Amino acid sequence: MLDVRGLRKVYEGSGRRVEAVRDLTFTVDPGDLVCLVGPSGCGKTTLLKCMAGLLEPTGGEVLLEGRRVDGPPPGTAFVFQEYGRSLFPWMRVGENVELPLRQKDMSKAERRALVRDALESVGLADAAGAYPWQLSGGMQQRVAIARALAYEPRVLLMDEPFAAVDAQTRADLEDLVRGLWRQRGITILFVTHDIDEAVYLGERVIVLSASPTVVREQLTVDLPAERDQLHTRVDPRFAGLRTRVYEQIQAAKRGEVRDALTKSSTPPPR
Amino acid sequence: MRRVLLRVVLACALPAVLVTVWWVASAGSTDVYWPPLRTILTAFPDVWTADRLRGDVLPSVWRLAAGYALAAVAGVALGTLIGSHRRVRAVCEPVLEFLRAVPPPVLVPVIMLFAGIGDTMKVAVIASGCVWPVLLNTVEGVRAVDPVMAEAARSYGITGTARLRSLVLPSASPQIFTGLRQALSIGIILMVISEMFAASNGLGFTIVQFQRGFAIPDMWTGILLLGMLGVVLSVLFRLAERRVLGWYHGLRASARRSP
Secondary structure, rough: EEEEEEEEEEEEEOOEEEEEEEEEEEEEOOOOOOEEOOOOOOOOOHHHHHOOOOOOOOEEEEEEEEEEEEOOOOOOOEEEHHHHHHHOOOOOHHHHHHHHHHHHHOOOHHHHHHHHHHHOOOHHHHHHHOOOOHHOOOEEEOOHHHHHHHHOOOEEEEEEOOOOHHHHHHHHHHHHHHHHHHHHOEEEEEEOHHHHHHHHHOOOOEEEEOOOOOEEEEEEEOOOOOOOOOHHHHOOOHHHHHHHHHHHHHHHHHOOOOOOOHHHOOOOOO | HHHHHHHHHHHHHHHHHHHHHHHHHHOOOOOOOOHHHHHHHHHHHHHHOOOHHHHHHHHHHHHHHHHHHHHHHHHHHHHHHHHOHHHHHHHHHHHHHHHHHHHHHHHHHHHHHHHHOOOHHHHHHHHHHHHHHHHHHHHHHOOOOOOOHHHHHHHOOHHHHHHHHHHHHHHHHHHHHHHHHHHHHHHHHHHHHHHHHOOOOHHHHHHHHHHOOOOOOHHHHHHHHHHHHHHHHHHHHHHHHHOOOOOHHHHHHHHHHHH
């Protein structure tokens, strides 16, 4: 589905040269929910924007369904961290969700149906007439998710979408994303700096090193598909995975180099 | 209801005081150039008859509307072009700064050479003065489009005219309106000035005629009428702004409530 091959991104500007991403290779299978987690400032957003076609990689390539990404591909939707700045404040919620659909070749009735369906699935069916700034932060991010869903993407890229909402809202939104993933079978790539979130949400967790970024480890999350905030988080298996990821990130921060294990997909021993 | 009443009272208080002061201070005046306000107000209905409103005020307002509309369209179009392309901006900016610094009334004799002394000249003068604040504010507004919103638009394939219509122009609209508001007062000034040079009708022309004919109270009524025209236009502008920028005021208010 998604292939990242030898991705490298170097920022150059005002005499400084920053290598944000050094060499990233991994794949995401169709219908997978992969969480990318890494120490802060490790180039997660850079990676995701390269995958969305919003940034041009310096080296390597991103393939979506076998085709090289060199601009925002139509089958991909992006959910930004800054919900307050990704929705257009001059449009009502319904118009915001509908806007990307106007680029597609579909009738007004079809658009309306998609908008209604998307808003219903994030629990905001009656907010279509409100302006985004009349809603709370969590609700605004729900609108952004609805906008992405209405676009009917095959791949959904989410860039720390819940970093700026409070803890309770965050838990609700996590369950929402997992629920939508199970219902709709979209491939989701979810970037976060929150280890618990990564383990709770993901079917797979990719741990990134500190910048310049490489893949440090890939973990399969062998928790049951049915997860809930109350029981999953106290599951000993959850704690085990969490500890594992935590250790990796701490090691990444210290800058330790990992051995040949790096790119294997090994769940830790029970 | 009471709050509306209070606002009306507050808005009218200072004008009422000023008019009263003028009335009282000028009541016994025998100075030809400063006639009592009472004389001016008595003259008003005699001077501004329906005929004169049609013959002088209407042409003035029409020229103002035409020049202003021309400036608004040209200013927004050029401003959007200059604001969206860094190269174009680099080329245009020094020239714009120069042109903006030229006081528009100076252009009247120059424009007269090209456009004659008819309506075209006056509309051109008004447009050439009004265009700068609109243009420069549009450039700033278009440049300040939020990078996250721009990226969101790009990731959803919103490009070209759709991008212009749904992202760039609405995002720049608060700044564009600031420019339009400045342009409106410049437009009124230029409307009067352009009619003082070479004209056979219009508000500015009439006021100058009265002054030259020593019809001083009549001249004062013209000035009052000009002031009232300005007030009416600014109220209309405010109404239009509130309609178009309703989202912006709401957004600002909600940002103030939760910083």
